[in-house]
Amino acid sequence: MASMWKRGPIKVKGQIIRFLRWRPEFSIHEDLVQTKLVWIRYPELPIEYWHEKILLSMGKASGHPVEVDRRTPHGTMGNYARVLVEVPMSGTRVEEIQVERKQPGKNVLFWFKQRIIYEDGIGRCTFCKKLGHLVEQCRSKKNNERNPAEEDRRPGRTL
Structure with a gap:
């Protein structure tokens, strides 16, 4: 039970479900939602970063990453990658992140700035x-x- 609460949203038969601990006197009309699920885009992200592990790691900058869009790993999205992220409703949003990696065969860090677009409107x-x-x-x-x-x-x- 405790591990389910720590995991955050899960996917069951194509639907995202989030489990919360029951509280006495709970009312769906009074309790405000603190987070929401939002698709975020990484426009013009180089194709070598379009791997699930990398994209979920990048999604941590915006919130709690849930899943990568099923079309993203296959490159059928066009010029952007998508990740579903649970983001807080209050506060400021990260609009840009710095992506770093070691250049192959060298110990030199390579980095670039990556823009983030939120699809929630x-x-x-x-x-x-x-x-x-x-x-x-x-x-x-x-x-x-x-x-x-x-x-x-x-x-x-x-x-």
């Missing part, structure tokens, strides 16, 4: 840095614009 506000909305809908920005005088009246602020 959730916007990220550039003002408050939260997920779920864009800067145009940001309440924090609207409140800040309405009350600029309050910003100057904070304790410790000198004019």
Whole structure:
């Protein structure tokens, strides 16, 4: 039982299932989901990195990797690789990672930056840095614009 909780989401007959410990008074209407499953893309990733072990290792930078898209190892996706990752709903997202490896036959490290694209369509506000909305809908920005005088009246602020 404990090992199931530690593993995170598992796949059963093509469906992703996540087991959680039962809690008294649990309500699906009140408890907020803290994580979600998201497909991430690695655009223009060199083909020598399209191995399951490497892609799952790269997915750890974004969250808890669950699986590699079944078409990715065969190279049928085009110019990107895909990994299903369990990501936290709050906080900031990793938009770029550094991929390192030793050059074959040498002890020299080779590295490059790899962009990450999230396929969930959730916007990220550039003002408050939260997920779920864009800067145009940001309440924090609207409140800040309405009350600029309050910003100057904070304790410790000198004019």
